Amino acid sequence: MSKPTHELHDLGQSLWLDNITRDMLDDGTLAGYIDELSVTGLTSNPTIFDKAIGDGEDYDEQIAELRERGLEGDDLFFELAITDLRRAAKLFEPVNERTAGVDGYVSLEVSPLLADEAEATIAQVRELHAKADCNVFIKIPGTKSGQRAIEESIFAGIPINVTLLFSTDQYVGAAEAYMRGIERRIEAGLDPVVHSVASLFISRWDVAVADAAPAELRNRLGIAVGKRTYRAYRELLDSPRSQRLANEGARPQRLLWASTGTKDPDASDTLYIEAFAAPLTINTMPDKTLHAFADHGEVGESMSPDGGDAEETLAAFAKAGIDTDELAERLQDEGAEAFVKSWRELLATIAEQRQAVA
Secondary structure (H helix, E strand, O other), X not given: OOOHHHXXXXXXXXXXXXXXXXXXXXXXXXXXXXXXXXXXXXXXXXXXXXXXXXXXXXXXXXXXHHHHOOOOHHHHHHHHHHXXXXXXXXXHHHHHHHOOOOOOOEEEEOOHHHOOOHHHHHHHHHHHHHHHOXXXXXXXXXXXXXXXXXXXXXXXXXXXXXXXXXXXXXXXXHHHHHHHHHHHHHXXXXXXXXXXXXXXXXXXXXXXXXXXXXXXXXXXXXXXXXXXXXXXHHHHHOOHHHHHXXXXXXXXXXXXXXXXXXXXXXXXXOHHHHHOOOOOEEEEEOHHHHHHHHHHOOOOOOOOOXXXXXXXXHHHHHHOOOOHHHHHHHHHHHXXXXXHHHHHHHHHHHHHHHHHOO
């Protein structure tokens, strides 16, 4: 009998894991996800690495070696992370080759401390991509200040995962930055194939309005925002601008559903996986959600390209006094601050581990 994860993959959606640990590489867990649950990629972030490095002794030996070389802080972290991500990327290489580079990626985030410094971000993107030397997306926040770094990095031929997107407008800004980079490559006579994904965060919407939304609208805001953004995505794919790029050989930037683990204990643990079944997209999910969907998830009708009931639902939230435009900006600002906090905690964990192995 076909697993729900297989059915979702057959629908035309990529399933990625939102996690990485050295342990899951060593014990075959990730390989099992690929073979048995149709997982075709992986995302990481500072919080994930903080937990992985801080729990147990898996990284102690390498930390000791890197300490002997005088590495600390960011440099030490990126060595640890890239070691894991290269191993994961190797497992995804068959997918990457089979899909001609469309799928089969791992993701590594630039330092969030550089979020407002485009030139420094661009330089670190280039450095990390060269250092990793594998099928990796470098993650850049899709803030207004991040858009220049996205465009320049795409123009430089580096695969980019645009992260920290919350609204349709923020998504469109990231997509246009991507297209500008591709258009400049075409104008310069360069290969137009540079892969990219745009990550829209979902569950944080519902967490933000949990105490303010009427009962009948509970856990419906993130889905409505996603549906509206999917409509914009499909319209962009059908636009003359995108078709001109496709005619030159370019590939579209794919929409990725992020933050899809259910936060409300009273809601279905597969809520955001079932709601976002949609071709030409990616859903990245934590282990717990992946297992839940593989066990009892259901694949119904795929998301409508016209956004379905998104506008009706968003109008109901507006009537309830919730300003989604203002909330989108706040969520992105808070997300950027949370990234910085996670980054500092990660570096503190690494400093403690470095001292402990001295």
